[in-house]
Amino acid sequence: MEVHVSRAVPRFRRPLTSLAGAALLAPLALTAAPQASAADRYTVTPLEFTVRAGGRSCTVDADLYRPAGVDARHPAPAVLATNGFGGSKDDGSTDVIGKAFAERGYVSLVYSGLGFGKSGCLITLDDPAVDGKAASGLVDFLAGTRAADDGTEADYVTSDGPGDPVVGMIGGSYGGAVQLATASADRRVDALVPLITWNDLAYSLAPNSTGAARGVSSGTPGVFKWQWTNGFYLMGEGQPLLVPSLDPSRFGSLTCLHFSAPACDTIRLLNSGRYPADETRRMLTYARSVSPVSYLSGVTAPTLLVQGQADSLFNLNEATATYRALEAQGTTTKMIWQAWGHSGGQAPGELDLSTGDLETSYVGQRILAWFDRYLHHDETTDTGAEFAYYRDWENGYGTAAAVPAASRTMYLSGDGALVDSRSKVTRGSRQYTNWLLPTSHSESSLAGIIGFPDRAPHDTKGTYLGWTSAPLTSPVDVVGAPKATLKVVSPKTERVQNSGDAADKLVLFAKVYDVAPDGTQKLVNRLVAPVRVPDVTRPFTVELPGIVHRYGTGHRLRFVIAGSDTAYFGNRGVKPVTVVSAPEDTGVLELPVVR
Secondary structure, eight states: OOOEEEOSOOOOSSOOOOOOOOOSSSSOOOOOOOSSOHHHHEEEEEEEEEEEETTEEEEEEEEEEEETTOBTTBOBOEEEEEOOTTOOTTSSSHHHHHHHHHHTTOEEEEEOOTTSTTOOSOBOSSOIIIIIHHHHHHHHHHHTSSOOTTOOOOOOBOEEETTEEOEEEEEETHHHHHHHHHHHHOTTOOEEEEESOOSOHHHHHSOOOBOEEETTEESSOOOOOHHHHHHHHHHHHTSOOOGGGOOGGGTTOTTOSSBOHHHHHHHHHHHHTOOBHHHHHHHHHHHHHTSHHHHGGGOOSOEEEEEEEEOSSSOHHHHHHHHHHHHHTTOOEEEEEEEEBTTBOOOTTSOOTTTTOTTTSHHHHHHHHHHHHHTSOOTTOOOOOSEEEEETTTTEEEEESSOOOOOEEEEEOTTSBEESSGGGOOOEEEEEOOOSSOOEEOSOOHHHHTTSOOOOOEEOTTSEEEEEOOOOSSOEEEEEOOEEEEOOBOHHHHHHTTSSBGGGSOEEEEEEEEEOTTSOEEEGGGOOEEEEOSOTTSOEEEEOOOEEEEEOTTOEEEEEEESOOTTSOOOSSOOOEEEEEBTTBOOEEEEOBOO
16 A cells, blocks of 8 residues: 655645634634734624424524624535533633634524523433434524524535525534434535544444444444443533423433433443343444444535544544445545544644644645635645544654555464464463452543543453564554454353343453553553453454554564453453463464564
8 A cells, every 4th residue: 555644734725724722522613814803804703493393492692703794695605513512602612612613704503502601491412303303403494494593594505406595514522423314304505524423332432343234333232331421411511501401201210311312221231241132233323323433324524534643432434334335425525534532642743633734734724725625626635645544653644545554463372472473383272260349441531531640541450461573674554443353251141141131241451552652651642452352262353543653663463352441331241361372373463564
């Protein structure tokens, strides 16, 4: 595969002024350097809309930013955006979108998502039938076919035809998925830029890194990611209690007032640690019904996906699944793997939403070019490479025509070595046993995420197995998701795995460390692949989270499977696991190597 590296900011055909921004979980927040008073450059009008969504009337709290000089005779394209989870249109980042795009001549409408800020109705996790429908009502306003509750109209948005405004959407995390939900319900949306968002919430909240039927979606329930899930639940329940937004069905559930009933049921089931077949099937069906994996077939708007490498909530595999689905159905799409995500990872020269580098960063230029091409309809604009990824060892971007496929195979030897040939595999077996409490730590804990000291990744002796390669004679650049094919022996699991409760199946965690010459080890972006093994009597393939990493000369790769992890629920009971290796039948690790 041909790979190109870009350290400089790409040059596009139209000059654009600089923007700035803030907030990781909110949508992309931008601001322009002041040149005149805001009142001279745009006006801001607070608005309310009453929309029908999910069978209810919902109040949507919004702000309309109208650039100076824009009127019915001089229309402009529009940008629609909403907050990330827990935010609002007034959260100090979402509102900056309106200001920034108004500075650039766009009519900007920013609003508080349903269930957040002063917007009514319940939190429905970006359900296209609810959140997408509500956003579609705002597109009607931008089309000039409906007014706000106070009678305000917008007859000054560029049009593709009667009732069809030129409008793009941008935002991150919760404000990213809502774009896909809206575009699936309303094909008038012309361009999308979803950042750091999900493909399948069932995978995001309880990932199973094996048995994927399509994309990241597995037929076997995954491993509950309790820290992230419960953190967001608390954020949702911390929203203002607005009487108009309350659903009478929630009155009997004082611990879940702000979420829709299916969302509450999902959170309860995950926390119960019990996963009976029928209840679990309903949970998976619901989580996927409000996820892009279920409705991407309705998305036709050109979509620029931006996903973070440092993201243990929505990892690179989720964006890759969305990208491949859109590409397969013919929707115009490109993908960028930037450095930062929900787990941090900000890097010098990268898009920094707090310092206003959008004009000077690679990702910022790509975003501006995307809107230039699909909102201004400038066919001369270069929208950049099909696939781009940040390389921290170069402080720049590599580009390729597609996400790299596996190109290097290594084998798990019975003596704990990771070897490059099946003939080098030593016959043997090794065992680990999980404890009732977690003994491995990989992902950043909640303490680390909010800024408190966090422990380095580690595993406790006897509760994991590792296979380590010889020192590398030249650098190895991995770009993409490693895969491991494994077969384990666990008689205790075999006796209970068909009980009808998925919690009785074996749980393990796979990961790849970079071991330096001095013996210190690094877990790239602290990412781990949780696995609930469908059947321990059969081999299974694990897709690890995607990474972009250079394993340097003299370094070694260490593949590890562990019996637990502090960020996840683990095994029910103690389940010893044996891994047998032989030249004719052993575990395999496949790496997507570009060098």
